[in-house]
Amino acid sequence: MSSSTHFADPSSFQQQSNDFVRWLETCPGVKVNPNICLADLRSTGSGRGVLARSNIPEGEELFSIPRNLILAVQNSELKNLLGQELEALGPWLSLMLVMLHEYSKGANSTWAAYFRVLPTRFDTLMFWSPEELRELQASAIVDKIGKQGADESILESIVPIVRANSTLFPPVHGVSSYESDEGAAALLELAHVMGSLIMAYAFDIEKAETEDDDAEDNDESYMTDDEDEQLPKGMVPLADMLNADADRNNARLFQEEEFLVMKAIKPIQEGQEIFNDYGEIPRADLLRRYGYVTENYSQYDVIELPLSDICQVAGLSDSDVESQPRLELLDANDVLDDGYVIPRPAPNASLEDILPAELVILLSTLCLTPEDFEQRRSKNKPPKPAMESSQASLLYKILKAKQAQYGSSLANDLQLLGNIQQSNVALEGSDRRKMMALQVRIGEKEVLQAVLAMLEPLLSNGSLKRGANADADVRQFKSARV
Numbered sequence: 001m002s003s004s005t006h007f008a009d010p011s012s013f014q015q016q017s018n019d020f021v022r023w024l025e026t027c028p029g030v031k032v033n034p035n036i037c038l039a040d041l042r043s044t045g046s047g048r049g050v051l052a053r054s055n056i057p058e059g060e061e062l063f064s065i066p067r068n069l070i071l072a073v074q075n076s077e078l079k080n081l082l083g084q085e086l087e088a089l090g091p092w093l094s095l096m097l098v099m100l101h102e103y104s105k106g107a108n109s110t111w112a113a114y115f116r117v118l119p120t121r122f123d124t125l126m127f128w129s130p131e132e133l134r135e136l137q138a139s140a141i142v143d144k145i146g147k148q149g150a151d152e153s154i155l156e157s158i159v160p161i162v163r164a165n166s167t168l169f170p171p172v173h174g175v176s177s178y179e180s181d182e183g184a185a186a187l188l189e190l191a192h193v194m195g196s197l198i199m200a201y202a203f204d205i206e207k208a209e210t211e212d213d214d215a216e217d218n219d220e221s222y223m224t225d226d227e228d229e230q231l232p233k234g235m236v237p238l239a240d241m242l243n244a245d246a247d248r249n250n251a252r253l254f255q256e257e258e259f260l261v262m263k264a265i266k267p268i269q270e271g272q273e274i275f276n277d278y279g280e281i282p283r284a285d286l287l288r289r290y291g292y293v294t295e296n297y298s299q300y301d302v303i304e305l306p307l308s309d310i311c312q313v314a315g316l317s318d319s320d321v322e323s324q325p326r327l328e329l330l331d332a333n334d335v336l337d338d339g340y341v342i343p344r345p346a347p348n349a350s351l352e353d354i355l356p357a358e359l360v361i362l363l364s365t366l367c368l369t370p371e372d373f374e375q376r377r378s379k380n381k382p383p384k385p386a387m388e389s390s391q392a393s394l395l396y397k398i399l400k401a402k403q404a405q406y407g408s409s410l411a412n413d414l415q416l417l418g419n420i421q422q423s424n425v426a427l428e429g430s431d432r433r434k435m436m437a438l439q440v441r442i443g444e445k446e447v448l449q450a451v452l453a454m455l456e457p458l459l460s461n462g463s464l465k466r467g468a469n470a471d472a473d474v475r476q477f478k479s480a481r482v
């Protein structure tokens, strides 16, 4: 979110905010603390946000939204009007369809004033051109965007329902019908707007009787997950006007029996922005899902090593479990992953702190001599996650190969970023996207460089010096986080 360009009719921005707040105030059960306000933060590049008008103590209720005001399947008349079970579509598509229906009703929708404050254009990776995406270079995030899968889901599941129920989905934006190819293309575009809103704005809605209050979810690209496990999603007016910024989180949504209640979780000073928590996500994921990055998320940056790349460097002809006995052994023991995530090392972190145990087991397995491997295979027992010189040198080569996949060096990128920052120009559109891609790839290259530096002493010493209690060391490797 940068500026006006993300909102339909930006000249009425303030009016839309006022109308939205007025609408909320007329909804039965809504309570908004007079010490907060919805603010225009476009000048700082964050669209709308919520500010404290005066000091707010920790624990104070900021606002409270009744469950029946959530834009969600259970609250839309669509579930009664459509001759099919909406929930069967899964949380993403069912909410997408409900939003398409409510949006198409225009002023007749309960949520009309709410829709008018929501953006219609996004900087999430789903909307980037191939040229813009190339700026992310070798980032694993490029393979997680899921645009093609999303297109297919919409065309297979949403378009036929909309076409078969044209009175429930009257075409909008001057489109005469969704029957033609052009109509389907317009519907696809609108469905992506709804999908992107769900991705960046919706909450997982817990059942009223549950006490667990983890509001935000951690989904991948929309519609690509195993949906069985997922909670229904809902758009919670006002709760989703809160921005987020890593360490500055000072509010949280509590899902109570009849209301969703936003509360201050820290004292908030007059004039301060009120921030929700989008989670500890790397900037690559922040960009994919929310379309922005800020520097203080850099602490969560990671690199991801696909299994196929690791196998290639290790000299395997492919990464198929069926044809690679070493991978088969790990798979049979449930310790094989498609990819491995290494987080940015905190100051003074050790390799044990950052390397996932499954990665170290994979490295160890790939380093076994044929005889040792046969022995382990006969016992169906993978090696323990111990990091010795052979594993370190294999990992070093893997990281070097990853580094070579990026089209520019860290030094060059830092220079480029410095020049852009020095010029002090507020970037818009494609330039802003490219700058965010630059920040993401710098983060990943920094992680690579830091891990390579941590491996170097192992290469020269020949082996990792381990304490007397080797098994205790081994257990310190963490589980993979892919």
Ligand SMILES: C[S@@+](CC[C@H](N)C(=O)[O-])C[C@H]1O[C@@H](n2cnc3c(N)ncnc32)[C@H](O)[C@@H]1O
Pocket: 001, 002, 045, 046, 047, 048, 049, 117, 118, 119, 200, 201, 240, 241, 242, 243, 244, 245, 289, 290, 291, 292, 294
């Ligand atoms: C849940 S909405 C928050 C309300 C949003 N600012 C708006 O005007 O509608 C999430 C979106 O807000 C923007 N956003 C959130 N936190 C931000 C931040 N710290 N800096 C810039 N943009 C931010 C991103 O565009 C993100 O996708």
